[in-house]
Amino acid sequence: MNTIKIGWIGLGNMGNPMSQRLVHAGYPVTVYNRNRAKEEALKLMGATVASSPRLLMEQMDVIIIMVTDDKAIREIFTGDKGLLGTKTNGKIIINMSTVSPGISKEMAFLCNQEGNHYLDAAVSGSVKQAEEGQLVIMVGGNETILEKAKPIFEHLGKLTLLVGGTGAGNTAKLAINILLAFHAQGLAEAVVFARQNEIKTKDLITLINNSALGNVFTKIKGDAIIQNNYKAAFALKHIAKDLHLAKEVGLATPMGEIAFKTFQQAEPVLGEEDIIAIIKHIASSSEQSITNSSETH
Numbered sequence: 340m341n342t343i344k345i346g347w348i349g350l351g352n353m354g355n356p357m358s359q360r361l362v363h364a365g366y367p368v369t370v371y372n373r374n375r376a377k378e379e380a381l382k383l384m385g386a387t388v389a390s391s392p393r394l395l396m397e398q399m400d401v402i403i404i405m406v407t408d409d410k411a412i413r414e415i416f417t418g419d420k421g422l423l424g425t426k427t428n429g430k431i432i433i434n435m436s437t438v439s440p441g442i443s444k445e446m447a448f449l450c451n452q453e454g455n456h457y458l459d460a461a462v463s464g465s466v467k468q469a470e471e472g473q474l475v476i477m478v479g480g481n482e483t484i485l486e487k488a489k490p491i492f493e494h495l496g497k498l499t500l501l502v503g504g505t506g507a508g509n510t511a512k513l514a515i516n517i518l519l520a521f522h523a524q525g526l527a528e529a530v531v532f533a534r535q536n537e538i539k540t541k542d543l544i545t546l547i548n549n550s551a552l553g554n555v556f557t558k559i560k561g562d563a564i565i566q567n568n569y570k571a572a573f574a575l576k577h578i579a580k581d582l583h584l585a586k587e588v589g590l591a592t593p594m595g596e597i598a599f600k601t602f603q604q605a606e607p608v609l610g611e612e613d614i615i616a617i618i619k620h621i622a623s624s625s626e627q628s629i630t631n632s633s634e635t636h
């Protein structure tokens with residue numbers, strides 16, 4: 340039985356399976372989600388629920404956060420019944436969301452002022468890896484505090500790496516997601532090109548998966564394309580957000596600019612679908628340019 344009391348905030352696609360793993364590992368887990376209905380599944384598994392982040396801060400030893408973006412983090416820390424201002428100290432707050440290095444520095448400063456500790460610990464991997472405890476965890480912050488959190492991370496990930504001071508985990512995650520955006524756009528463009536030239540999608544995906552370019556991403560997202568299943572595991576709006584954050588901290592490379600533009604354009608229509616729904620945007624832009632070029636010839 341693990342005795343460290345864990346408070347978990349954010350039960351979305353990732354937070355739900357991650358917190359479930361900690362319940363299964365025997366930790367006393369108390370959860371909070373803005374939309375309270377999402378707490379039910381965890382309650383059935385044996386977790387307790389709390390009605391606010393403030394209560395978690397008062398009663399738990401470690402608080403883990405897995406929410407959308409900077410705005411959500413600000414609300415959870417500084418909002419009404421937020422984490423800050425509770426007169427508690429020695430608590431460890433771990434932010435596993437993909438957010439800006441700037442907000443981590445700001446929140447870490449406020450936590451430290453109150454005698455509490457902050458780690459940014461972004462993750463690579465998606466829902467499947469979250470369910471299986473196979474995430475890659477990149478941490479920014481103090482090494483001694485990380486050592487205290489490591490036994491928890493062992494139930495969530497296959498690798499935990501300290502990459503620097505506060506915010507460094509967030510920066511590393513943005514770098515990885517730049518590459519993720521290239522992979523998604525690249526796979527989509529290859530499939531669209533092949534289709535236009537009468538190669539069956541299923542055949543192309545089989546070839547890719549058996550070539551040197553095949554990987555977990557091409558397997559999972561290739562299947563999604565074949566099955567026309569764009570239900571979000573990693574919502575397209577999140578990668579649009581991450582490219583935006585990367586741009587704010589200096590992304591200005593040739594492919595970075597293109598991926599940024601592509602995902603920002605796609606987000607208003609496809610934001611709630613999976614990242615690989617970018618193929619719909621690529622297909623329609625490509626059809627549009629073929630139509631335009633045949634009209635001008």
Ligand code: NAP
Pocket residue numbers: 348349350351352353354372373374375377405406407408410411412414415435436437438462463464465466572573574577
């Ligand atoms: P998600 O399914 O969209 O869930 C988002 C969570 O954030 C929900 O619990 C939501 O609460 C909460 N939230 C949003 N705004 C909030 C606010 N203002 N105050 C309080 N709670 C708020 O997202 P996800 O896929 O789990 O991703 C979570 C984070 O992990 C994101 O930063 C994402 O970029 C990152 N990430 C995702 C993946 C992936 O494959 N999905 C992989 C690696 C990293 P409600 O239920 O009330 O809306």
